[in-house]
Amino acid sequence: MTKALIAKLSQFARLSSEDRDAIVGLETVHCKTARAHTPLISEGDKPIHVRLVLSGWACRHKDLANGRRQIVAFFLPGDFCDLNVYLLRSMDHTISAVTDVKYLQLSAGMLGKLTEERPRVAQALMWSELVSASIQREWLVSLGQRTAMERVGHLIVELYTRLKSVGLAADCRMAFPVTQSELAEVTGVTPVHLNRTLQELRRQKLIELESRQLTILDLDRLRDLAMFELGYLHLDREGRHLDAND
Amino acid sequence: MTKALIAKLSQFARLSSEDRDAIVGLETVHCKTARAHTPLISEGDKPIHVRLVLSGWACRHKDLANGRRQIVAFFLPGDFCDLNVYLLRSMDHTISAVTDVKYLQLSAGMLGKLTEERPRVAQALMWSELVSASIQREWLVSLGQRTAMERVGHLIVELYTRLKSVGLAADCRMAFPVTQSELAEVTGVTPVHLNRTLQELRRQKLIELESRQLTILDLDRLRDLAMFELGYLHLDREGRHLDAND
DNA sequence: CGTCATATTGATCGCGATCAAACTTTGTGG
DNA sequence: CCACAAAGTTTGATCGCGATCAATATGACG
Known part of the structure; x- marks a missing residue:
């Protein structure tokens, strides 16, 4: 299930088998599902978890007062929805499922543990954040x-x-x-x-x-x-x- | 000179005097200057340093094949130009001075030391990155x-x-x-x-x-x-x- | 005081918006 | 499995925001 993430991070650096195991280890978290066109988290909500898309597409969008909406990002399998959002008090936008989506909801602690124990993975995750910013x-x-x-x-x-x-x-x-x-x-x-x-x-x-x-x-x-x-x-x-x- | 940065990070959490001292400590680095309308770093360059704007305005822009250009961010005093860019092999855009600009060029190591020793500052820097992304x-x-x-x-x-x-x-x-x-x-x-x-x-x-x-x-x-x-x-x-x- | 960047004005053009309607596909309940 | 609703796609006609082209100020500065 975390295959896409491993494939993605391998675009940055070759991971060791321990690195890959540590990523696969994230799957111990119960996998969640969202139906197409439903929100995973809405503007105004307090972000607690970090989300990792396993299958399906999701998107990030902002909605204006005049009813118009702008999609500002797509999340494909292997994409994280903001690694550090939990620092913010409230979401300034909404994340919605485009198709039916399977995803993991990870705690800050869990991710912290991963990045502390696996510095190469930490670097790769930082790289993927930089790429997201570049896409924006x-x-x-x-x-x-x-x-x-x-x-x-x-x-x-x-x-x-x-x-x-x-x-x-x-x-x-x-x-x-x-x-x-x-x-x-x-x-x-x-x-x-x-x-x-x-x-x-x-x-x-x-x-x-x-x-x-x-x-x-x-x-x-x-x-x-x-x-x-x-x-x-x-x-x-x-x-x-x-x-x-x- | 790092007053703007301290003011900015204080929007997130109150810093201790040690936190502030650690930030002021960055000024041991020789302060650099760029004249208005000159690049600080250009597309294709290898990013090595992290830049911190002390005074003046800078901007990030991408130039298209057809000669058109899009400014995608402004950097005001207290703003970092990408905390983690040094991970990338080459810049995908250019950073230019809008006015005459004073800035610090910090090494990854120096920033790493700061964030290790001052976790509150590290959090505040992460917050400022999240805000930058939100502005985008x-x-x-x-x-x-x-x-x-x-x-x-x-x-x-x-x-x-x-x-x-x-x-x-x-x-x-x-x-x-x-x-x-x-x-x-x-x-x-x-x-x-x-x-x-x-x-x-x-x-x-x-x-x-x-x-x-x-x-x-x-x-x-x-x-x-x-x-x-x-x-x-x-x-x-x-x-x-x-x-x-x- | 001339040169060069920046700001302003005018005239015309065209990409994409808007409004409106029909058509097609998807999905759901009877 | 069909009926019907709902969502998504397509077409046509007209409008208007912002582009383009061109010329003219207005500075800033050596």
């Missing part, structure tokens, strides 16, 4: 500077890359369980315009999307169109000098 | 859901609040050393449209802005207009249970 920045660039087509294209390439890095996508194919309304809430356009944007991507033979399954037909062209630069995901085993030897 | 999210909401007027209004209220929290603003007045082009790069609009937006804010008697000095004429109306909700800055001494007693 790239999303800011999308919303500030890219057109609707570019935003959608960029998001698709990013999600494909992230899913591939945890073994959940290959050959330009991936599950894509997001509704068009949700995609609109990520990319900051209206659902109507998002629909037209998807149609244009299909018309240009860049993607295929049906029954929640997405195929990238021409990854290179899509990357170029979206001005996608891989670097911000920091997937190049940047902590390799910390590799375990066993 | 709020900026995503701005770019995705707010109009140009709302974006500019929101940014002004945020900067005023942040400056006030480190003792650099009061009575709705603040230094505002940002050019209109830079403001445009933050808010994701063109300089021309930004200019018209500022004029509209002035016309509605919401702000006054001349010779790099900004006055908020009607904070309540500006807040309402921008749908500004204070909570995301987490300034309410959320770590008060960790307060020092001396």
Whole structure:
């Protein structure tokens, strides 16, 4: 169940078998479930646990007074929802399930123990937080500077890359369980315009999307169109000098 | 010089005199200077040091292939530029001085020592990182859901609040050393449209802005207009249970 | 006092919003 | 397994915010 997390962290540095065991050890916690479109934790709640997504997609979103909503992050299997949130008194946003989601609710103490005993894992977790922050920045660039087509294209390439890095996508194919309304809430356009944007991507033979399954037909062209630069995901085993030897 | 940082962290929990001394102790490092509009560190560089802004404003920005640029964060006095970046192999963005800037370049080791010896400071630093992340999210909401007027209004209220929290603003007045082009790069609009937006804010008697000095004429109306909700800055001494007693 | 960055104004264009309706898929209870 | 509701997708017509292009101030500064 924690396979995705191990795969993800291994993008940073090779883990020892003890490291991996320590991560698998987190599964002693009772695994929780949330149905699609229900909140895991809501704005205003006191954050106590750290969440680790095991399967399914979740998202982080903020809701405005005028009823509009912005999705500010996706959580895929292997992603933590904020490693240190428990320091805050109340959530400034909501985390909701996109699909049915399985996740672990870990206590600060449990995570503290893991990071104390396994410094390499601690480093890898810090790296994954840095990557999350980098993704947030790239999303800011999308919303500030890219057109609707570019935003959608960029998001698709990013999600494909992230899913591939945890073994959940290959050959330009991936599950894509997001509704068009949700995609609109990520990319900051209206659902109507998002629909037209998807149609244009299909018309240009860049993607295929049906029954929640997405195929990238021409990854290179899509990357170029979206001005996608891989670097911000920091997937190049940047902590390799910390590799375990066993 | 580290007064701003101490003021900022005190928004989270009351520091002991030892805590404060430990922070002041960082100043043994030679203080560096950058001229306005020059980079402190550029995309592609290997991040080695952690930077702490002492005076002046800096910003984080990403530059696209098509020549456009998005400013994704402002660093005000007391702000760190990424506590843990040194883990990454190369910067995915650039940090530039907005005004002339004084800053400290701290080594990972030096910061590690501080956080080991002063757990309350460590917590406070973690809190400040969480706040930075929260600000990033709020900026995503701005770019995705707010109009140009709302974006500019929101940014002004945020900067005023942040400056006030480190003792650099009061009575709705603040230094505002940002050019209109830079403001445009933050808010994701063109300089021309930004200019018209500022004029509209002035016309509605919401702000006054001349010779790099900004006055908020009607904070309540500006807040309402921008749908500004204070909570995301987490300034309410959320770590008060960790307060020092001396 | 000329040069260069910054700010302002005017005219026109177009991407994406809005409004409205139909169509399709999914799911649920009888 | 069908009926019907609810959610999600698609299409069409029109509107408007902010982009673009172009020119003109207004400083700041050597």
